[in-house]
Amino acid sequence: MKRIAVMTSGGDSPGMNAAIRAVVRYGIKSGLEVYGIKRGYAGLLDEDIEPMTFASVGGIMEKGGTILRTSRCPEFVRKETRAEAAKILKKHGIEGLVVIGGEGSLHGAMFLEEEQKVPVVGLPGTIDNDIAMTDMSIGVDTCLNTVVDAIQKLKDTASSHERAFIVEVMGRSSGYIATVSGLVTGAEAVIIPEVPVNYEELANKLLEERERGKINCIVVVAEGAASAYTVARHLEHRIGYETRITILGHIQRGGSPTAFDRLLASRMGVAAVDALLRGESGVMTALQGGKIVTVKLDEVLKEKKRLDMELVKLAGMLS
Amino acid sequence: MKRIAVMTSGGDSPGMNAAIRAVVRYGIKSGLEVYGIKRGYAGLLDEDIEPMTFASVGGIMEKGGTILRTSRCPEFVRKETRAEAAKILKKHGIEGLVVIGGEGSLHGAMFLEEEQKVPVVGLPGTIDNDIAMTDMSIGVDTCLNTVVDAIQKLKDTASSHERAFIVEVMGRSSGYIATVSGLVTGAEAVIIPEVPVNYEELANKLLEERERGKINCIVVVAEGAASAYTVARHLEHRIGYETRITILGHIQRGGSPTAFDRLLASRMGVAAVDALLRGESGVMTALQGGKIVTVKLDEVLKEKKRLDMELVKLAGMLS
Amino acid sequence: MKRIAVMTSGGDSPGMNAAIRAVVRYGIKSGLEVYGIKRGYAGLLDEDIEPMTFASVGGIMEKGGTILRTSRCPEFVRKETRAEAAKILKKHGIEGLVVIGGEGSLHGAMFLEEEQKVPVVGLPGTIDNDIAMTDMSIGVDTCLNTVVDAIQKLKDTASSHERAFIVEVMGRSSGYIATVSGLVTGAEAVIIPEVPVNYEELANKLLEERERGKINCIVVVAEGAASAYTVARHLEHRIGYETRITILGHIQRGGSPTAFDRLLASRMGVAAVDALLRGESGVMTALQGGKIVTVKLDEVLKEKKRLDMELVKLAGMLS
């Protein structure tokens, strides 16, 4: 193996740059040429590919987003498109590909490997923590801290007033961000896709707590469960006091990555290059019990990452 | 004068605690007894009043919100209610009142002084910067930095994607927060109550910038001008790419106050006590050209604070 | 078991309050009475003990330090002192003790259990990450992020100038904080107790990098390896340009805990109560491969936590 490439694909997540840096620098130190593919699969199809150097990834680790940029590429679901992509990689002499992204992007990587025999290693990069077989994905820890900071600011003002605050956070199919951020900020309630919500019960709980003298009232809702507006509408007439809404949106994807995400991304980037050099393919790097391992992409993508329900219980118990 | 009281009223803003601390500690050092009134005018009517000590305001300066809590008190528009409030103050031997809050709260303070002859000094506390005759109100600087941090995080992800991001910030009648935060983050556009928006023109501007290679696209909108959803709806079909929404909400009121707000609040707290001791009443402390002065409350409340249109021009020119 | 107590001891670390909160709230929900012992073993000997309630731990999770305060208690090395402590616990009807602290504090806990048969569970709380058999201690993640933020600020100015910056961080016997913070900020060199430093070689490395065009130069040194001044003295005449020094000191112990530390502390607090209820004693809660388990205190304290030398290698390879 003489030449590999790295790309980021799908939604960006903080730490992707640290992963790119690790792939490039460790690749070069391992005797490889490393290329960067811009804008994910779309850029690959446009042959938007350029050589990376030790210097070209200097000073990027601390930045949110991805210097390679990213995009969604719906046409990549077609087999012909993937064949075209494989041809382009071959044309550029690229013998191994590192793909950093979420579920959709890893699916693309899996097919590229299975059908087109392109040696591929995936890195789980998503703030949702919805990728199976890895304890954490790159970006989750930073996202959590961003959400926690935001809720903490709400608490300042919440304890000055008699109001309920509804905070909508990311998580289309996973309640991880909502659950953990609610747990570690002592939010009064968490609404997530994994657990059906009963607004009657929730309103009663809030009213009871209010009666016991609690004046803060913060409800964290994962976008996949309901919108903040829906929650507000359901609660307001039941609890009899005003609600206020915060929708964090893409702020949750940004920010300088935490130490945890930079370390995770660096270790995974190195592990991806090592895997390619060992001849592994169709795998994803994963954090399991503190160690970086590789797992089969097809197994990862068959499985649904389940939320640890102990966390949900804990959140309820301690708030 | 032997005994004074301090309260916070209306929406809270970061720095109110620093102001309370300064009133209490400087009051005590000046030989006064200082009382705290809880929950603004509502707490005053409930006689929720307690003596403050040097120690009771220890460790509060760095906290958002207000340890005295706050509330809106619609019944305070009635003259009889204010007469009742004056009676309660008299009953508790309170000869001077410091009110920290926004326009509505200062109106209450003015009437209390004019009708009931209660010696009153107001402090401008609001994140909107919509109080006339003072360059800055307590809380504005912290709010600005919170908004800037949030937009900066959006920029990370915005430059990875091809999307427009709409950020809704506070400012019911004033575009100050939107304008300055847009200016200092290089946002592509700012929509404020002071300037009518032309969506056609705005969309064209965004499209032109995109053509010139700019991939970031952030629009900051003051809640008083439009909702983020309205802006998104107007732009999406015109610009032809997706938009994403962030509504910061009450996060903008929270957070540990900046050095500027702590200093401003401390100086104003001291100035308020000095004013009462000098026999001034019906005044507000104000920052004018770097100095803390007192201005007549009725003049403050007659005037509408105007946004410096140079800032709007500057934002347009530099982005 | 009807009544337990919780204390923090030794150096404080961010997240201790989240652990206290979890012990108190989960203890109460489990039907126990929970007492707080102030100022560690010293406060225990002074019978500075008070009942805790659900409300008394409200709003503390986000705070650095420890609401129970802490102290070092050198006289606790004497057996008679520990016997006295056990008597006091008995007198107050305390049948189980949760001790949150570092190595010294856990030693005290172990002896209290072995000699005096007090049921004890320890929680590893230290920023140094020097406690064996647990992947992370409470406070390490927050400390790391504080150090990373500081180094990142240095990089801003470092890249504007031609200077070397020496940053002294905590770690008396462990180079964990120095190594990981150096790794994730791309520091040019890391000096730690585990690896002997050769200033001649180090200076040559820095000179070579300078020649290759690198203008940043940041060296992170663990206090246990050398002082920043020593490093500066050794480097300055060899590299021929000026150095500047930063000593972070106890800033590294402070700050609002990260999401990770709050979660870890909450889980460990719950696990400690569960262990006591199960009749376990002389154990410490530990994070092993993502799970919270209990391990024998005497085994923990016999073993020296070793720094993962892969991290050291990684830091060298990627910078």
Next chain:
Amino acid sequence: MKRIAVMTSGGDSPGMNAAIRAVVRYGIKSGLEVYGIKRGYAGLLDEDIEPMTFASVGGIMEKGGTILRTSRCPEFVRKETRAEAAKILKKHGIEGLVVIGGEGSLHGAMFLEEEQKVPVVGLPGTIDNDIAMTDMSIGVDTCLNTVVDAIQKLKDTASSHERAFIVEVMGRSSGYIATVSGLVTGAEAVIIPEVPVNYEELANKLLEERERGKINCIVVVAEGAASAYTVARHLEHRIGYETRITILGHIQRGGSPTAFDRLLASRMGVAAVDALLRGESGVMTALQGGKIVTVKLDEVLKEKKRLDMELVKLAGMLS
């Protein structure tokens, strides 16, 4: 006037990039060509000069440091060197020069104008706030907030222990940073160049406060008054408990600039171009009473900026 240049010189300060951006973009919009001179006067002498574009200053406003880099240039004290510099500017067709920096850099600018008749406008850029005739310099507000954050972290741990913490901050000839940061964090004492320190008295004050139950003890010292080690040595034996030291160093120069500094720098950058276009020279932009004005460089440099002793008094009174 067809072509101007901008440079940063001396110690960097956060906000310099925002100033560069404003000069470049507003210059271009005003019909000028704008060049950037690298590494201050040293780069000018090396003809390290390049054209700047609207795009070349994109995404820099939020960064600490200066993209033009900076240096000290001792040989610029010689008249012949300055004549050489003027010749180089002429050779490159540069008809106006904007210099962003502290006192030394502005001196260079003044001589360049007086002797060599180069049209020059200075911008005050320094974290020390030691430049006369302007209320604030670019970088002061960011530095203050960095120091305040650091001290706030110390307070977390300080209130858990019985120790005194000495924090050394920047300020060679000015106690501004030390005074204001001490004031807004409630530090127990501040040691500054403007006021002689009496360690005996200081120790007594700390002991008294300790007796009254205060457990925090933080002393902020400006580097120009004493080193943290000196203060510790003087205090330790007098107060009888341990001290711990923090030396923030160049961290104080870094960090993403605050909203205030970005706004100040943007306004000053625009004002500098306007001044050149109006034919003004030998002036500095200054913030006076909320307005940006120009003042004569020779008057600025004759005067010593005095610390407002009201702030010192306030700090003493409120802590």
